[in-house]
Amino acid sequence: xxxxxxxxxxxxxxxxxxxxxxxxxxxxxxxxxxxxxxxxxxxxxxxxxxxxxxxxxxxxxxxxxxxxxxxxxxxxxxxxxxxxxxxxxxxxxxxxxxxxxxxxxxxxxxxxxxxx
Amino acid sequence: xxxxxxxxxxxxxxxxxxxxxxxxxxxxxxxxxxxxxxxxxxxxxxxxxxxxxxxxxxxxxxxxxxxxxxxxxxxxxxxxxxxxxxxxxxxxxxxxxxxxxxxxxxxxxxxxxxxxx
Numbered sequence: 001x002x003x004x005x006x007x008x009x010x011x012x013x014x015x016x017x018x019x020x021x022x023x024x025x026x027x028x029x030x031x032x033x034x035x036x037x038x039x040x041x042x043x044x045x046x047x048x049x050x051x052x053x054x055x056x057x058x059x060x061x062x063x064x065x066x067x068x069x070x071x072x073x074x075x076x077x078x079x080x081x082x083x084x085x086x087x088x089x090x091x092x093x094x095x096x097x098x099x100x101x102x103x104x105x106x107x108x109x110x111x112x113x114x115x116x
Numbered sequence: 117x118x119x120x121x122x123x124x125x126x127x128x129x130x131x132x133x134x135x136x137x138x139x140x141x142x143x144x145x146x147x148x149x150x151x152x153x154x155x156x157x158x159x160x161x162x163x164x165x166x167x168x169x170x171x172x173x174x175x176x177x178x179x180x181x182x183x184x185x186x187x188x189x190x191x192x193x194x195x196x197x198x199x200x201x202x203x204x205x206x207x208x209x210x211x212x213x214x215x216x217x218x219x220x221x222x223x224x225x226x227x228x229x230x231x232x233x
Contacts, residue, residue, distance in 0.1 A: 037224075043207060045160075045224035091159060103150070104211075104222065106159045 002027045002094050006107035013082045014115050020067075021077045021110045023092030031097040034068065034075045035104070040088040048090070051075065082114045118144045120212045122225035129200055130233055137195045137228045139210030146212035149193040150222070151185060154207045166193040200232045
């Protein structure tokens, strides 16, 4: 079974500063995807960034980047130049390949508040 | 991008009644849809996997007779909460797997807030 752990229930960051959200996971799979999802107050789940485990290069999407350490099973999210609109719950998620079953395995989430 | 809708977005019902929630993939075909439940300030918990044309697969601890799932077409899955009680009050989210994606990408609906009085 896969487990995803987010050890920071709540975090805050000053606007324009940088913040890093932690995520670790446990799996015996060799091929998988990792995701960060954002859930703002509207509750709509929004994909922030995706990392394929077989790619060594860390994924980057504008102000969002990840530090993927496969051996350590760590997948942290760095948000640069934080904006007020980044305030949300952030969920780390795991999906094995091939995904013939279902399934996202979600972490417990980190509530991020960007302070003006 | 792919869009998944849910209807209704918010529903209040009396205890003992049944409520149906629809999940639609608007611009793509979804062979598989997933139903999640989310309590306040908690993570998403997978309830069941809905496959078009076959019976849903329920996660351990989820009562299949209480949470009826029907996936009648490649764009529609429904979740019916039967004989709802206050403890069923929650936020229900569906996601749809895009069959055309190389990695079976999933797209989430906006969720349905159920309040049982």
